[in-house]
Amino acid sequence: MSLPIAVVGGGSFGQGLAKAAASGGRQVVLWSRHPDRIEGGDAITATDAWSDIAAAELVFFAVPSAYVAGVADELGRHLDGSHLLVHVSRGLVGDELATVSEVLGTRTPCRRVGALAGPLVARNLASGEPGGAIIGSPFPEVVDAVSEAIGGPRLRVYGTDDVIGVEIASALVGLVALAVGYAARLGMGPGALAVLATRGLAEATRVGEARRGQSRTFAGLAGAGDLIAAVAGDGRPEIEFGKALAEGATISEAVHRTGAYIEGTALASHVVAFGARHRIQVPLADGIAHLMRGEITAEQLTERLMARPARRE
Amino acid sequence: MKILPTRPLRLPRLRTYVPRPEDPKIFWFNSERADILDDVVRRIMERYDAEESVELALNDAAYHEIRRLEASKSEGARKKLEYWRGILRRVGRMSIEGKHETLRELAQSMAKDVAGNFDPRVYHFASRFVPGVLTAAMNPSSIVSNVLRGGGRMDDLVTAEGPLDKIRHISKRGTVVLVPTHSSNLDSIAIAWALFREGLSPVVYGAGKNLFTNPIISFFMHNLGAYRVDRRVRAMLYKEILKAYSCVAIERGYHSLFFPGGTRSRSGAIESRLKLGLAGTGVEAAARNYARGIDRPVYFVPATINYALVLEAETLIEDYLKEEGRARYIIEDDEFSRIERWISFFNKFRGLDSVCVIRFGEPLDPFGNEVDEQGRSKAPDGRIIDADSYVSRRGTVSVDSRRDAAYTRALGKVLAAAYQRETVIMATQLVAHVVFRRLVRATPGLDLFARLRHRGSIAIPSDELVEEIGQTRDRLVALEEQGRVHVSNFVRRQPPQNILDGVLTTWSGYHSARPIVRMHNGSLIAEDPNLLLFYQNRVRNFAPDIAGDQEADQIAAREIAGMGRDA
Numbered sequence: 001m002s003l004p005i006a007v008v009g010g011g012s013f014g015q016g017l018a019k020a021a022a023s024g025g026r027q028v029v030l031w032s033r034h035p036d037r038i039e040g041g042d043a044i045t046a047t048d049a050w051s052d053i054a055a056a057e058l059v060f061f062a063v064p065s066a067y068v069a070g071v072a073d074e075l076g077r078h079l080d081g082s083h084l085l086v087h088v089s090r091g092l093v094g095d096e097l098a099t100v101s102e103v104l105g106t107r108t109p110c111r112r113v114g115a116l117a118g119p120l121v122a123r124n125l126a127s128g129e130p131g132g133a134i135i136g137s138p139f140p141e142v143v144d145a146v147s148e149a150i151g152g153p154r155l156r157v158y159g160t161d162d163v164i165g166v167e168i169a170s171a172l173v174g175l176v177a178l179a180v181g182y183a184a185r186l187g188m189g190p191g192a193l194a195v196l197a198t199r200g201l202a203e204a205t206r207v208g209e210a211r212r213g214q215s216r217t218f219a220g221l222a223g224a225g226d227l228i229a230a231v232a233g234d235g236r237p238e239i240e241f242g243k244a245l246a247e248g249a250t251i252s253e254a255v256h257r258t259g260a261y262i263e264g265t266a267l268a269s270h271v272v273a274f275g276a277r278h279r280i281q282v283p284l285a286d287g288i289a290h291l292m293r294g295e296i297t298a299e300q301l302t303e304r305l306m307a308r309p310a311r312r313e
Numbered sequence: 314m315k316i317l318p319t320r321p322l323r324l325p326r327l328r329t330y331v332p333r334p335e336d337p338k339i340f341w342f343n344s345e346r347a348d349i350l351d352d353v354v355r356r357i358m359e360r361y362d363a364e365e366s367v368e369l370a371l372n373d374a375a376y377h378e379i380r381r382l383e384a385s386k387s388e389g390a391r392k393k394l395e396y397w398r399g400i401l402r403r404v405g406r407m408s409i410e411g412k413h414e415t416l417r418e419l420a421q422s423m424a425k426d427v428a429g430n431f432d433p434r435v436y437h438f439a440s441r442f443v444p445g446v447l448t449a450a451m452n453p454s455s456i457v458s459n460v461l462r463g464g465g466r467m468d469d470l471v472t473a474e475g476p477l478d479k480i481r482h483i484s485k486r487g488t489v490v491l492v493p494t495h496s497s498n499l500d501s502i503a504i505a506w507a508l509f510r511e512g513l514s515p516v517v518y519g520a521g522k523n524l525f526t527n528p529i530i531s532f533f534m535h536n537l538g539a540y541r542v543d544r545r546v547r548a549m550l551y552k553e554i555l556k557a558y559s560c561v562a563i564e565r566g567y568h569s570l571f572f573p574g575g576t577r578s579r580s581g582a583i584e585s586r587l588k589l590g591l592a593g594t595g596v597e598a599a600a601r602n603y604a605r606g607i608d609r610p611v612y613f614v615p616a617t618i619n620y621a622l623v624l625e626a627e628t629l630i631e632d633y634l635k636e637e638g639r640a641r642y643i644i645e646d647d648e649f650s651r652i653e654r655w656i657s658f659f660n661k662f663r664g665l666d667s668v669c670v671i672r673f674g675e676p677l678d679p680f681g682n683e684v685d686e687q688g689r690s691k692a693p694d695g696r697i698i699d700a701d702s703y704v705s706r707r708g709t710v711s712v713d714s715r716r717d718a719a720y721t722r723a724l725g726k727v728l729a730a731a732y733q734r735e736t737v738i739m740a741t742q743l744v745a746h747v748v749f750r751r752l753v754r755a756t757p758g759l760d761l762f763a764r765l766r767h768r769g770s771i772a773i774p775s776d777e778l779v780e781e782i783g784q785t786r787d788r789l790v791a792l793e794e795q796g797r798v799h800v801s802n803f804v805r806r807q808p809p810q811n812i813l814d815g816v817l818t819t820w821s822g823y824h825s826a827r828p829i830v831r832m833h834n835g836s837l838i839a840e841d842p843n844l845l846l847f848y849q850n851r852v853r854n855f856a857p858d859i860a861g862d863q864e865a866d867q868i869a870a871r872e873i874a875g876m877g878r879d880a
Binding site for chain 2: 109140
């Protein structure tokens, strides 16, 4: 009999993962601070007891990056080296852009960690719409376990050992998607959006390489694939968030409107600080950071980005 | 003498030393040597079991050896060249048994070339007299008493810090893999001495074959557990043999030493990116022991070796600054091979309280967890966890090279972070940093190489310098209190003026090409920015934290920290 799968985090993504695993015939333990609010089922058991997680081998960690450290500390007390821990966060921590897998690797006893990313959205996971994802982990057993847990005819799960690349790509695509949503709402045409998206991805790749990620990861599902899905309209909250900002909403209003935690709000400033320290040009992140702080208008941001000299790609 | 580099001398077996029960495991090394070699060859044969992989291994070895030997003009090389060309010609026609037999012969011969030796008589001799000889070099007038007294001033010159009791304890429980930073060829001697004095077992370690060219050093290295690593041999088979040898030694409980940075730090900085190399075999060895139910854990012990003066500083920084120099791994003509530099080196320490501080860090299991006094792995919350859970899946312990490679990379990051925390800032590094920061401040907008051309053009009034040394020292001490770094006792306790005077005395006349700094009309003149860079590089990661509040100081500090990121 296969071991149950655990999911930590009762948000929309956590529930989507639980449903995806349950639809594959696995028993799922879903940890949430509010288990009574979880829509369970035969295969999904909601709990707020950490000790219930320990029985699983594969643990999905679906917690926004702002809460990662605290939740990881609690979770870590119930795990050991045999657990495989995979997160789905799109966030990075601090000005050195520490990845969530790095945080999990230092705050829990788990070393076999990974990051699940790509064109995955909670709604599609739950509904079983066809799609794909990428699991980054240097540990082959993590890649295998995730493929077994949620992969299948309706969800193609690819693997890579470039976990850092996957995490940086996933986080920064969120930032680019925010900018694309913003620009689209301002009425920019497909050409301008294409420039924004591709240059944004180039910026993400520069940052990723500085963190020792591999550039090819950014051209794959974690980077380009994820961004194409976002721009094509998979209902990505970052796009909606950008649109709300373009309509003049404050950050808190935009958060309220999209109903999701958006990692990009703090991330832009961290990327700018990282770029300055490592001498990497990050004009898009810089523009978003200024915009978020209300220091420039949308028109000024557009002018600033368009006025940059166009060099060889 | 010419055969020494290839066949190191051993003492005749006139009276065989019979190890006593309390002797460290390594004293039994010679009696297990043949078994170790058999194990190594067996593993190689298992690794290359399939016909295609045997043929690939033979072709690869022949190809690389022919390329290497063609570049050599010696008579021996010509003979070996014929041998390898013969293999290359015949391999396609060999039967599978013939291929296996050829591989076995090659593996045996290579393993024999690699294998070390441990002669307790040489160990007793070396631990008793070598420190005396070294310290006598510092004080020739009392050479006889120094040699006879043994340790002598060596005790004062090399100090060891850190959780030594815990390390002593766990070394009885499992195998210790000591992984220090590497900045000088003196490292092996300094650490061997520290291990002896602290009651820790001697270790087996791999030493570059280039170090075996000096017959005296070769004799001691070969008889004190060093195995020979020939970096010129590129064959995949040779690398596998090195790995297997090191793995078998660790599994069997021989405490080992590796420099995970690979070669000596050219820049003088603490290594921040570790490949681990052969040290990674410690992870595999642990997994193999768990899989066979052998209760002999493996512990990695990080250590930093901190010198006030680095014997080979000039050569190393020169090499670092040459673009192409970074790939030049084998230096045979540096200060290490010149005895007058050794004497001058040891003579320079009269102004300071120690030549070298070796700081041991907390022992770690192969998965990066700290361990308790009994050697049990601890989770971040302090809970005791089973280390074998890391190499098991669904209750079954296994050996998996890809998994273990991932653990090794992760361990490299943990060790690099430990190196930063366990670095001990010496007086020379503090003063070099303060002077170099002034140099950077005085040359805004210039790149590193343009700055390094500013020889003798930066003058700092002595009183300003002393004040700045004091302030920077205080900030370093504050970082030490936060657990981020350590400072030497001399730096911590002495008034800034004494620190400056001690450093000037130490530097004066040692680095021969030109003085690093000199005093002129009450000001200090920065004469050799290259060496200032070398010494201050040890501090560079902390530069923004120890700079003054002035904007110019902060900008200079950020630039200095950035220099590390470019390297």
